[in-house]
Amino acid sequence: MKKLRFILEFPPECSDKPLTYHLVKDYDIKINILRGTISAGKEGKLLVEFEALEENLEGGRKFLESEGIRLVPIDRQVVLEKEKCIHCGACTAVCFTGALILSQTDWQLLFEPDKCVACQLCVEACPLNLITVSF
Amino acid sequence: MGISKTYDEINHRIAKGEAVVVTAEEIVPMVEEQGVKEVAKRVDVVTTGTLGAMCSSGAFLNFGHGDPPIKMSKIWLNDVPAYGGIAAVDAYLGATEGSERNGAMYGGAHVIEDLVGGKKVHLRAYGKTTDCYPNKGVDGYIDLESINEAILFNPRNVYQNYTAATNSSGKTLHTYMGSLLPKFGNATYSTSGLLSPLLNDPEYRTIGIGTPIFIGGTRGYVAWYGTQHNSSADRGENGVPMGPAGTLSLIGDLKEMNGEYLRAAVFHNYGPTIFLGVGIPIPILDEEMVKYTSVRDRDIYTSLVDFGVQRRSRPIAARVNYEELKSGEIFVDGRSIPTAPLSSFYKARQIAQELKEWIQEGSFSLNPPVERLPGDKFVNPLKLEEG
Numbered sequence: 001m002k003k004l005r006f007i008l009e010f011p012p013e014c015s016d017k018p019l020t021y022h023l024v025k026d027y028d029i030k031i032n033i034l035r036g037t038i039s040a041g042k043e044g045k046l047l048v049e050f051e052a053l054e055e056n057l058e059g060g061r062k063f064l065e066s067e068g069i070r071l072v073p074i075d076r077q078v079v080l081e082k083e084k085c086i087h088c089g090a091c092t093a094v095c096f097t098g099a100l101i102l103s104q105t106d107w108q109l110l111f112e113p114d115k116c117v118a119c120q121l122c123v124e125a126c127p128l129n130l131i132t133v134s135f
Numbered sequence: 136m137g138i139s140k141t142y143d144e145i146n147h148r149i150a151k152g153e154a155v156v157v158t159a160e161e162i163v164p165m166v167e168e169q170g171v172k173e174v175a176k177r178v179d180v181v182t183t184g185t186l187g188a189m190c191s192s193g194a195f196l197n198f199g200h201g202d203p204p205i206k207m208s209k210i211w212l213n214d215v216p217a218y219g220g221i222a223a224v225d226a227y228l229g230a231t232e233g234s235e236r237n238g239a240m241y242g243g244a245h246v247i248e249d250l251v252g253g254k255k256v257h258l259r260a261y262g263k264t265t266d267c268y269p270n271k272g273v274d275g276y277i278d279l280e281s282i283n284e285a286i287l288f289n290p291r292n293v294y295q296n297y298t299a300a301t302n303s304s305g306k307t308l309h310t311y312m313g314s315l316l317p318k319f320g321n322a323t324y325s326t327s328g329l330l331s332p333l334l335n336d337p338e339y340r341t342i343g344i345g346t347p348i349f350i351g352g353t354r355g356y357v358a359w360y361g362t363q364h365n366s367s368a369d370r371g372e373n374g375v376p377m378g379p380a381g382t383l384s385l386i387g388d389l390k391e392m393n394g395e396y397l398r399a400a401v402f403h404n405y406g407p408t409i410f411l412g413v414g415i416p417i418p419i420l421d422e423e424m425v426k427y428t429s430v431r432d433r434d435i436y437t438s439l440v441d442f443g444v445q446r447r448s449r450p451i452a453a454r455v456n457y458e459e460l461k462s463g464e465i466f467v468d469g470r471s472i473p474t475a476p477l478s479s480f481y482k483a484r485q486i487a488q489e490l491k492e493w494i495q496e497g498s499f500s501l502n503p504p505v506e507r508l509p510g511d512k513f514v515n516p517l518k519l520e521e522g
Contacts, residue, residue, distance in 0.1 A: 086186065086398055086410060086479045090313045093321045093475030104463070107481040125314045127188065127400035127410070127477075129240070 002054050005034075005114055007077055007135065008046040009070040016040040019067060027060040028052055034117045035135070045135055047074065047118050075113035081130040085109055091131060094121040137422055138175040145179045145418050146500045154179040156494045158487040159335050159417075159428055166429040171422050174429070178419045180494055180501065181428040183332040184349070184486030186412040187325050187478025188400060190311065191291035191362060193229040194247055194389050197283040198258065200224055206268035207260035211235070212246045219260065223268060227288075230399075230409040242407025244399035247287070250279045251351075251392050285389035287351060291361035293413050295333030295381035296368075296437055299324040299460060301452055301472060304443030309404035313477050315442055319452075322439060322465060322474045327483035328432045328457035332415035333381050335428045337374040339366070341417050343504025348385065349414035349490045351397040354499060355387025357415075360508045367513040374427070377436045377454070381508060385413065396486065412482055414490040418501050432457035439467065447516065 023029045029052040038044025050057055061071060087109045091100045099115035100122055102108070118135040148154040155178050157165065162181050166174050198207070200223065210219040210226045214234045217226040232243040249256055255276040264271045279285055301322040302308050302315035309315075313323045326334070336342045346357040360366075361382025368380035396412030417428055437460075439453040453467040460474050493499035 087481035088187070088410065088479045089476040090323075093323050093473075093477075094314045094316060096316070096320065096473075101463075102476070102480075107479070107484070121314065124309070124403040127313075127402055127408070128398060129401060 001051055002057055003049060003051045004057055005047070005049045005074055007072045007074060007118070008048060008064065009072060010038060010044045010046070011068050012041055012043050014068050017067065019064065019069070022063060023050075023060050027056040027063065029056055029060045035119070037135070047135070073113070074116050074118065075111075077118060077134045078111070078113065078116055079132045080109075080111055082109070084128060084130050086128065088127065091122040091126045094125045096121075138172060139421050140179070140419065142418060142420075142501055142503050148179055149494055149497055149500050152495070152497050154494055156180045156182060156491045158484070158491055159183045159330050159430075160484065160487070162425070162429050163329065163431055166425060171425045171429075175419055175422045175425045178425070181335065181417045181419060181424075182414055182487045182490040182494070183335050183417065184330050184412070184414040184483040184488075184490065185293060185327040185332060185478060186396065186410055186482035186486060187327070188311065188402070188408045189289060189292045189411045190231050190408045192287065192289035192409050192411060193227055193243060195284070195286045195288050196226050196228060198224045198226070198277060199281075199283050201270065201273055203270045204268050205260065205270035205273055206262040206265060207273075208262045210258070210260045213241070213249070213257050215241070215243050215246050217243070219262075223262075231407055233406055239406060240401055242399070242401075244407045244409035247389065247409065248394065248397060248399040250285065251389060251397055252394050253278065279390055287355070287385075287387045287389045287392065288358065289385045289411070291363055291382045292385045292411065293332050293361070293383045293415075294326065294379055295331070295337070296376045296435065297325050297379050298438050298440040299455060299474070300442050301439055301467075302443045303441045303452070308442055309402065310442055311402055311405050311408070312442065313475070314403060319467070319470060319472050322460070322472045323477050324437065324457070324460045324474065325477040326437075326457070327478055327480055328435055328461060329430055330480070330483045330487055332413065333383070334375060334430060334435055336417050336424075337370070337376065337427060337430075339381060339508040339510065340424065340427075341420070341504070342383070342415055343507045345502065345505035346415065347499065347502060348387075348416075349412070349486055349493070350385055350387035351389070351392030351411060352395055353387055353391035353393075355385060357383050357504075358386040359384040360512070363514045364509065364512045365514045366508065366510045371434070371436060373430065373434055375430060375435055378438050396482070410479075412486045414486040416490060416494060416499070416501055432461055439465070
């Protein structure tokens with residue numbers, strides 16, 4: 001079994017389709033919806049974690065793309081201006097999923113996109129205003 | 136016989152490039168392996184470092200006289216008000232002063248950072264005309280090169296220990312201790328622990344008025360004891376205060392500083408502040424200074440204070456040490472609370488290392504304090520009398 005986490009971007013014409021039903025029934029994908037902004041008739045975004053056999057994940061991905069849905073890796077939606085970071089750790093204080101952590105050896109900031117749920121708490125917490133999250 | 140060294144002996148070794156210098160982190164395993172006496176013999180200087188938010192900071196600027204001259208009284212730099220009630224073309228720009236256009240995101244700290252970064256800054260000033268100052272307004276651009284002096288002069292920096300913060304209330308609080316999540320969702324702290332300057336000289340034996348320091352990437356000085364200097368704070372058996380205690384007023388030439396160690400910042404719903412890097416060298420005069428400088432994170436305690444109670448005296452939720460705080464998790468009444476720093480230990484190490492190299496190269500000598508910091512001061516609350 002393999003896990004994948006990404007943001008699904010729905011164009012307005014897709015936002016009323018029962019896509020998760022097909023992913024579960026046709027591709028046997030276990031879906032964990034971590035965050036979402038979507039309503040019928042409007043474009044929307046869904047942060048999801050899929051767990052399934054690799055071939056089913058690939059099948060599910062192709063199915064979503066054929067329906068006009070974009071699959072965006074989460075690390076492309078979270079931008080951290082690392083070269084300006086002073087590694088103070090203020091963002092790690094609010095990162096309850098542990099995606100932003102300080103290394104216990106060199107005390108530099110580390111970002112693990114696989115743990116991020118795009119909650120955006122870090123955006124306000126960074127005193128240097130170095131983090132942007134598109135969701 | 137105990138080991139004893141003088142400043143002159145240490146400076147002589149520095150001048151010859153023979154001084155043995157280690158950081159306040161490196162001395163810990165040395166003492167564990169070699170003992171206090173041996174380390175006192177071998178080591179000449181221990182360097183410390185910290186880079187955190189230091190709100191009580193600002194710069195005196197002298198713009199130079201124009202023609203016709205003006206006595207500036209109302210002054211703005213990039214729309215941030217600066218204090219103009221000193222002479223004709225002097226001003227004090229406070230780090231936490233907000234811009235009149237966008238004070239939540241830009242303030243005095245940002246102007247200082249822009250100046251250090253070589254950027255042009257918009258100066259507007261007005262004044263009452265007098266016989267000797269006939270001009271009533273100026274409007275134009277200055278930069279760090281074009282003005283006479285830019286002196287970073289900070290009334291209170293480098294707190295000797297500080298409280299850690301948590302939040303028992305049901306809502307997220309945005310404070311100068313960062314964002315505190317509801318129901319003890321996190322705890323923040325803000326000193327560099329075993330690298331923190333005044334925690335390595337807890338009784339102020341060597342750090343005093345006139346002590347040369349690393350400030351913002353250049354050499355500066357301790358100008359005075361800092362405001363709210365609270366040397367009477369409770370101390371542990373090792374002499375280390377267990378909460379906010381001594382503070383320092385620092386001075387340095389802004390023209391010589393660099394953005395690696397001076398950064399403007401904003402705490403959400405609090406406003407602008409400045410992250411400033413400071414390092415202080417501590418001469419190893421004797422074995423007592425080895426004991427002081429080999430303090431470990433586990434030997435330094437502070438109070439975990441509940442910001443959920445929004446009063447001057449906030450309740451203390453627990454007493455914790457920096458080894459626990461730096462581990463990423465503390466336990467209070469059986470509850471696990473994730474912890475995070477607000478001052479950069481990464482940068483603190485870099486500063487202690489850079490200061491060590493300056494001393495090793497012979498370009499930074501030490502001197503005894505001109506006067507020692509007071510050891511019996513405490514902080515008063517606001518005493519307001521009805522008029």
